Amino acid sequence: MDLSLISLEVGVALLGLLILLIDLWTPEERKKHLGWLATGGLAAVFCYSFSTFDQGDAIINGYSKDALAVYFQGFFVMAAILVVLLTMSYAPRIRSGISELYALTCFALAGMTFAAGASSLVMLFAAVELITITFYVLTSFERHRLRSLESGIKYLILGAASSAIMVFGIALIYGSTGALDYHEINRAALASTEQPMQLLFQLGVIMVLSGLAFKLAAVPFQLWVPDVYQGAPTPVTAFLSSGSKAAGIVLMLRLLAEACPSLMDEEWLRQLLGLMAAATILYGSLCALRQRNLKRLLGYSSIASAGYVLLGLVVLNNTGAQAVLFYLAGYIFAVLAAFTVISVVSEESDDEDISILANLHQRSPLMAVALTLSIVSLAGIPPLAGFLGKFTLLRAVFEAMETIPGLPWIIGAAMIGVVISLYYYFGVIREIYWGTGRFWEEKKPSTEPLDCPRTAEIVLLMCLFGLIGLGLFPEPMLSLAGEATSNLFSASR
Amino acid sequence: MIGLEHYLIVSVVLFCLGLLGLIIRRNLIVMYMGLELMLNAANLALVAFSHYRNNLDGQIMVFFIITVAAAEVAVGLALIVALYRKRQTNDVNDLTSMKL
Incomplete structure (x- = not known):
């Protein structure tokens, strides 16, 4: 496997770890300025993402790095840069752990960049969960404010429920086609003629789509939105409504286009x-x-x-x-x-x-x-x-x-x-x-x-x-x- | 002989029980247990399908799900404990600080 394919994604995750490490040696009053490090690092990654744009499509098992993935990755990194800058202006209101906020933003971004290229159900699941679990922490980051904590718990319960539904959908798709990779799923679904298996496959696709609709905030999975948007720290809300939503969209697009042509x-x-x-x-x-x-x-x-x-x-x-x-x-x-x-x-x-x-x-x-x-x-x-x-x-x-x-x-x-x-x-x-x-x-x-x-x-x-x-x-x-x-x-x- | 359909029936029953617990119960910890039940129902179905199809991909997926569920529980319980310290309650009906 060629690691250079996922250098962008790994780079973002490493940047998060680097921020956490540097935080240990940074005096309290200067931690706020770690945001510049995060911005600089992300800007470097953003420029790098353009250098990979025209290199043609590359697909490793369950992960494709094509023009669609690169478009969304550039998009996510752009959103994250703006969010980190916004977080720096918000920093005086965060009581402790501002550098964790930057690091978690980077981790959520890593999840989104993986989501951009996910073309197997395992990858989809791992990327969605990396984003969602990070956002549980981010929404409840201001623990001293009851509203922030409450919004975190509401997001947690509804988010976990939607991912449980999604996981069951994945199990059904796997059961009906015997594959987790989108292209193999498509091949198996096109070949299958048995009525029960097709029904199972369609049910699975609907369940996975509803798990993704939760990220998108589409009816009937929109109930969490007002409370979570209100309670979460404002930079987190901004990231939730830009990055997290777009991640849901790219996952949905790829799932529909690559795994479900048989349903078209x-x-x-x-x-x-x-x-x-x-x-x-x-x-x-x-x-x-x-x-x-x-x-x-x-x-x-x-x-x-x-x-x-x-x-x-x-x-x-x-x-x-x-x-x-x-x-x-x-x-x-x-x-x-x-x-x-x-x-x-x-x-x-x-x-x-x-x-x-x-x-x-x-x-x-x-x-x-x-x-x-x-x-x-x-x-x-x-x-x-x-x-x-x-x-x-x-x-x-x-x-x-x-x-x-x-x-x-x-x-x-x-x-x-x-x-x-x-x-x-x-x-x-x-x-x-x-x-x-x-x-x-x-x-x-x-x-x-x-x-x-x-x-x-x-x-x-x-x-x-x-x-x-x-x-x-x-x-x-x-x-x-x-x-x-x-x-x-x-x-x- | 126990076949695929038996495993699937158990799995669906577990999933519905978890969903029901999530909808009916108002205690956060119990709701969380319902969620875990739903995830494990999916695990059971995956392993059953994997065995039936003689294909190991499903079992790999189960490892991912178990790991992620552990991470989710770690974050979730931490949040519930933080809420308990703040409000002395575990009941979702008390989460009413935000309204229209």
Whole structure:
């Protein structure tokens, strides 16, 4: 086996260990600066990931390092860099063990990079668990706050339940096909003619998909989202909604494309995914309507986005997958910018109510602009990245309209979701520029300037760059995404 | 003669018992036991299939599951102990600090 294939993944895990080691010799007051080490290391890994992009596909047993894997790995490392920078601005609020927070972020990232290439059920399981177990610790990292602890326990119980269901699904797939590698599963599934075995295989696939839908936060596995998003430390929430969600998507894409081509002609698979997409979009949009806690609001918005991503999976072709990849690229910048602003603004009052945003345009123009643009992008208004993301997704679905019955209903639900989401997204923007503070409090909202920590500023500038850049010049990213998905669904048929 | 179907029936029963325990019981430790039961049901099914198909991949998978379950329990029990220290309770009905 050639170890150089997984040098990126191993490098990330080693970086985490290195941070833990250096922590031993670092005096307490300087531990915060270990974040620069983490950022530097991850940036080196990020540059390295580009050098491996065009080296062609390499598949070792159960692990493929193709363009899709490299695209997602670059994506995860980018998200992790931004999250580590955000964590550094959050550091004063962490009472102990800030370097563990950096190290755990690296470990979760290692899990995600493995997930990007997982093409056997063993790899899928190990990668999912590496991500999930790390996130149990990360969400409950502020043990002294009851909310953080509580969100950790809720994530733990529901996450463990979903992975138990997934493991049982793996057992069923193995039982019906006798293989764990995706390509062997596909071969066995295509060859099998016995009705009971096919049923067992389909049941197994559904169970594994539901375990992955939990990571994606798709209905009906979305119940943990609001509480965990609210209770977890804000940088962790940001990583959860960008990295962890995308890991679920890449695992799902690969499972559907490489292990289930035998199910492609089955009507129920598309109907199931379509129903989930529509329900997820509507649930996320409707629940966000009356939400006043910013982190919960973004939690519901992230449920709705999971629905749009599923919409791209419904069509089960390369165009849909390409749209999903592009949508995600715009999505992480918007989400990370929004969480960064919330993290900085909520520090002052230790509150996440929407009214803390009042007068933000006077207090910190940069943060007001960043939050406005990220919300506008999430809402899908031109010319930002979010608009093009939603546009390419819907276009991919429109193109497949004739081949799949029932699709107009799903598109209709998505459109309604977009319209509803405009209302609550613009509630946030109204609060920034015309907010009057809390009606039940006498005092006017402050207009004092609000300091933005330097690392948070870097994150915001990078996110703004990404949002505007992807919105105005989408072609390079689109062609990268197209290249990554060019032989995803066609090759294995 | 005990065949594959007997193992599978036991495995499905164990899985349903674990799921039921997770849904019905409100004590975190007992819910956690239900989760372990679900994982072990999957292990049993994997080993049975592996034996029946004369293929060792399934048993390798079981080693992975056992290891991961141990890690999960270590983290999970630590969280439950931390919660108990903070709130003196193990009941999920008391986890109500966050609401709409």
